[in-house]
Amino acid sequence: MADAKYLCLQCGGTFPEGEYTACPGCGDHKGIPADLGDALDLHITRHELRVLVMWAEFWANAHKETSPKMLKTVYGIADRLNLQDPKHGALTFSQDLADVRESFGNANVQSTFDGTLPPPERPKDH
Ligand SMILES: [Zn+2]
Numbered sequence: 001m002a003d004a005k006y007l008c009l010q011c012g013g014t015f016p017e018g019e020y021t022a023c024p025g026c027g028d029h030k031g032i033p034a035d036l037g038d039a040l041d042l043h044i045t046r047h048e049l050r051v052l053v054m055w056a057e058f059w060a061n062a063h064k065e066t067s068p069k070m071l072k073t074v075y076g077i078a079d080r081l082n083l084q085d086p087k088h089g090a091l092t093f094s095q096d097l098a099d100v101r102e103s104f105g106n107a108n109v110q111s112t113f114d115g116t117l118p119p120p121e122r123p124k125d126h
Pocket of ligand 1: 009010011012023024025028
C-alpha cells in the first residue's frame with residue numbers, strides 16, 4: 001500500500017493514516033499497530049536475532065492460554081524479519097524443527113520447549 005502508515009502486528013496488514021478503532025484487515029482491536037515511519041536500520045548478528053525471536057517464541061508459547069494472540073504476533077514479526085534476509089534460514093524454533101523434518105523426510109523429529117510442553121504448531125498462514 002503506497003500510503004501505508006501503520007502495520008497490524010496480528011495480520012501483517014498495512015493501512016493509511018487515520019483514526020481506527022480496529023485493524024481494517026483483521027478487526028483486531030487490542031493490539032497497537034506499528035508506525036511504519038518509525039522503522040529502524042540496525043546492525044545485529046543473525047544469532048542475536050535468533051536468540052531474541054526464540055525467547056519471544058518460548059514466552060508466547062508459555063502464555064498462550066492467557067494471551068492466545070501473542071504467538072501469532074511473534075510469528076508475524078519473525079516472518080517479516082525473515083523476508084528481509086530469507087537465505088539464512090529460520091528465526092524461530094518451530095521453523096527450525098519444520099526445516100529439519102523437511103530435510104530428513106520421514107524422520108521422527110520431536111522436541112519440547114521446557115520438557116513438558118510440545119513445540120507450538122505454527123499457523124498455516126505463517
Ligand atoms: Zn490486522
